[in-house]
Amino acid sequence: MTEPTPDMTGKPRVDYGEHTWLELRELAQRDDLVCVIPAATLEDHGYHLPIDTDVRLVEAITRGAVERFNAHGEAKALLCPTQVHGYTPHHLDFPGSVTLRWNVFVESLLDQGRSLIHHGFDRILIVNGHGSNIPLVNMAARLLNVEHREAVCASSFYLTSEESMGVLQRHRTSGPGGMAHACELETSLYLAIRPDLVQMDRAVTEIPASYTPHVFMDWSDGPLSLMPHWSAITTSGVTGDAAAGTAEKGRIWLEQAQKEIAEFIGEVATRPHAPGVDHH
Numbered sequence: 001m002t003e004p005t006p007d008m009t010g011k012p013r014v015d016y017g018e019h020t021w022l023e024l025r026e027l028a029q030r031d032d033l034v035c036v037i038p039a040a041t042l043e044d045h046g047y048h049l050p051i052d053t054d055v056r057l058v059e060a061i062t063r064g065a066v067e068r069f070n071a072h073g074e075a076k077a078l079l080c081p082t083q084v085h086g087y088t089p090h091h092l093d094f095p096g097s098v099t100l101r102w103n104v105f106v107e108s109l110l111d112q113g114r115s116l117i118h119h120g121f122d123r124i125l126i127v128n129g130h131g132s133n134i135p136l137v138n139m140a141a142r143l144l145n146v147e148h149r150e151a152v153c154a155s156s157f158y159l160t161s162e163e164s165m166g167v168l169q170r171h172r173t174s175g176p177g178g179m180a181h182a183c184e185l186e187t188s189l190y191l192a193i194r195p196d197l198v199q200m201d202r203a204v205t206e207i208p209a210s211y212t213p214h215v216f217m218d219w220s221d222g223p224l225s226l227m228p229h230w231s232a233i234t235t236s237g238v239t240g241d242a243a244a245g246t247a248e249k250g251r252i253w254l255e256q257a258q259k260e261i262a263e264f265i266g267e268v269a270t271r272p273h274a275p276g277v278d279h280h
């Protein structure tokens, strides 16, 4: 079977774009190869975190997951370039945020998927790191499956499996609402990845006063979906307990997130093609 060829350090190359077209033609022969597309957005993350938080976190998680998966499994995965821009019009009150229109975001993912499938890479996992992208990445993966019946296209957030939620719960020190945005979790992860870019002396705790048992954000949100403009619910841009973030917690959660996504890759690599039957 075709293996991704090593880079200068002898490690297998995992980046899709670092291969030649001849190499990709070979790799596409493998039925078990998974293309992983990270998706994120640029938006305000409090006074203390850069606007690239969702991008940097999902890239660190997916890169670690792909390397981990390739080191242990028979199947292989390639890391596609990150879909940096996502859907975040409700953050535009905060300088720096960049949004795509929802349909442009979905179409962008669809065209990337269609191109990959055209070349024979019909196992695709979109790993999303930005809350408001969730329904849109799910829709993009579903539409690819509808268009290409042989394809196995899936989408996920990170740290959402039952096991991961348990690891979050075991180590978190914040109360309800402490893990939503630029929060204990995102601050900790950024501290684990690039501490020099985190201004911890400016980290605040801000939990919106408008939360009710039905409408709230934590790493899993309340049952009633209602998203106003971000500036209506937070002054700093933080929703959560940023001050509770530590690099130590971040390292634990980063490792768990990479392990979780590696398992998701394994699932996408091994699920049977399920084209269904047209009963006409």
Ligand SMILES: [Zn+2]
Pocket: 045, 053, 054, 129, 130, 181, 182, 186
């Ligand atoms: Zn974020």
